Amino acid sequence: MKTFEHEPVMTGEVFEILDLKPGGIYLDCTLGGGGHALKAAGILGQGGTIVGLDVDQDAIEAAQQRLSGIECETFIEKSSYVKLDEVLAKLGIGKVDGALFDLGVSSFQLDETGRGFTYREDAPLDMRMDRSAAVTAASLVNEADERRLTRLIGNFGEERWAARIARFIADFRTKSRIETTGQLIGIIETAIPKGAREKGQHPARRTFQALRIAVNTELENIEKALPKAIEALRPGGRLAVLSYHSLEDRIVKNIFRSAENPCTCPPDIPVCVCGLKPTATVLTRKPVLPSEAEIERNQRARSAKLRAVEKISNQE
Ligand code: SAH
Numbered sequence: 001m002k003t004f005e006h007e008p009v010m011t012g013e014v015f016e017i018l019d020l021k022p023g024g025i026y027l028d029c030t031l032g033g034g035g036h037a038l039k040a041a042g043i044l045g046q047g048g049t050i051v052g053l054d055v056d057q058d059a060i061e062a063a064q065q066r067l068s069g070i071e072c073e074t075f076i077e078k079s080s081y082v083k084l085d086e087v088l089a090k091l092g093i094g095k096v097d098g099a100l101f102d103l104g105v106s107s108f109q110l111d112e113t114g115r116g117f118t119y120r121e122d123a124p125l126d127m128r129m130d131r132s133a134a135v136t137a138a139s140l141v142n143e144a145d146e147r148r149l150t151r152l153i154g155n156f157g158e159e160r161w162a163a164r165i166a167r168f169i170a171d172f173r174t175k176s177r178i179e180t181t182g183q184l185i186g187i188i189e190t191a192i193p194k195g196a197r198e199k200g201q202h203p204a205r206r207t208f209q210a211l212r213i214a215v216n217t218e219l220e221n222i223e224k225a226l227p228k229a230i231e232a233l234r235p236g237g238r239l240a241v242l243s244y245h246s247l248e249d250r251i252v253k254n255i256f257r258s259a260e261n262p263c264t265c266p267p268d269i270p271v272c273v274c275g276l277k278p279t280a281t282v283l284t285r286k287p288v289l290p291s292e293a294e295i296e297r298n299q300r301a302r303s304a305k306l307r308a309v310e311k312i313s314n315q316e
Helices: 011-018 035-044 057-066 081-091 107-111 137-143 146-157 162-175 181-191 205-215 218-232 246-260 292-297
Strands: 025-028 049-054 073-078 096-102 233-243 280-282 305-311
Touching (some): 011 035, 011 096, 011 233, 035 049, 035 057, 035 096, 049 057, 049 081, 057 073, 057 107, 081 218, 137 146, 137 162, 146 162, 146 205, 181 205, 205 218, 218 246, 246 280, 246 305
Parallel strands (some): 025 049, 049 073, 096 233
Antiparallel strands (some): 233 305, 280 305
């Protein structure tokens, strides 16, 4: 197996904000190659506990190897973070001290041949993080109707040529199925006029992002999982999220905001009647960004944004 080359993003900032203590419990919702988890292990030490989740079997194996020598008690589970509550219950773990979501795709997944995540390689159109899932990029591109493709590429890729790309996809597949990233790139390149392309960006970048988000139901997953993660924190426990594009970041920001201020009463009502109480305090008014030095060293850090909340104590 290829080595899992993925430099963890903003580790200094992440672990400063999580403020883990020796002996604590850390929940890594996106274990990947275990880069962040390894760093956490160094802080937690013997007596500490790490729970790591990932949907990608290759990531699980890489993390198992990477974390094999650590002193903490380690539980690695192939599970979606959407089910983090079920996993914790199964393991008999009550509340955790710190949790991390490092969203998006790992460098390993991008580099691993044959997974179809990247427009830099000709591969089958797959893009599943969990290879036991039913929907692939190929099934979407070949089976979704043109209107749905337009919406999907427009919404998840923020691609202004979405309608034209969807039309060209629909035309192409009347002749033959679209099976590879190379075929799709060819279609996108014919759909977006040369003069209208974004400078320095691959013309397929937005469509690939859109398909990846759709195949892995990424935004829906974040929406379901973040409230569960806040719920899983002990009072004073912290949740940090690294996001990599504006769609993710907006969801994270809104969920954190409504954890801090969940009241749904109209503003002209003098006292709150909805009864919804804050569950967490936002620690990052503005997202924390990586240093210039890290961006230079680590490609994946380029678009990273870090946000965090702290769970409110029950007495408040
Ligand atoms: N922090 C890691 C890298 C994480 S990359 C490190 O330092 O090595 C993001 C990971 O999230 C990928 O491995 C991907 O498979 C995983 N992932 C994506 N969606 C997921 C989900 N719904 N549940 C669990 N893991 C998920």
